[in-house]
Amino acid sequence: EAQVTQNPRYLITVTGKKLTVTCSQNMNHEYMSWYRQDPGLGLRQIYYSMNVEVTDKGDVPEGYKVSRKEKRNFPLILESPSPNQTSLYFCASRGGGSPLHFGNGTRLTVT
């Protein structure tokens, strides 16, 4: 089954404790992206990647890092999380004219 898999689904952490949210897709898509979704603000892009070793900032990249060492994986890294990064995060991928496929989300709470 074609899918985008994010882990974990839920995460509660404390300010300053580094964390990684993983994202993997099995569709051989070249394009991958991270979004955060906040009430009243909609979905905003954090980072995207056009291919392996090619990443670029989206609209709200501050406080986040990404890497794309393999085509299927696109982890989101928060080196020093802060409470304003409490949000619902979505990974998405697209390739070959297909629509954007989203994962099921990771709900992060930073206390």
Place this chain on the structure above:
Amino acid sequence: TQLLEQSPQFLSIQEGENLTVYCNSSSVFSSLQWYRQEPGEGPVLLVTVVTGGEVKKLKRLTFQFGDARKDSSLHITAAQPGDTGLYLCADITTGANNLFFGTGTRLTVIP
């Protein structure tokens, strides 16, 4: 900066009623997509409209793109509880490296 406004923000109706939700932009859309997001899941693409004046139908859903490509509407006929969800419109920016999302309309259909 483009502004995508969706209205209404919340809508609660009885099963069997008709409804229309709207998406308006401060600038001309490149292409417009409509998504539905159900609780605990990522957004799923419903339709893409490209040409001004275009109308597309998906079973009981009718999507209309304004002639000037600055607005769009989604009409649902005889709403069912399964239509409950967050409806998002999105503009595909030039180069398609990002989808710029509206804030969404949260629809609840009461049985």
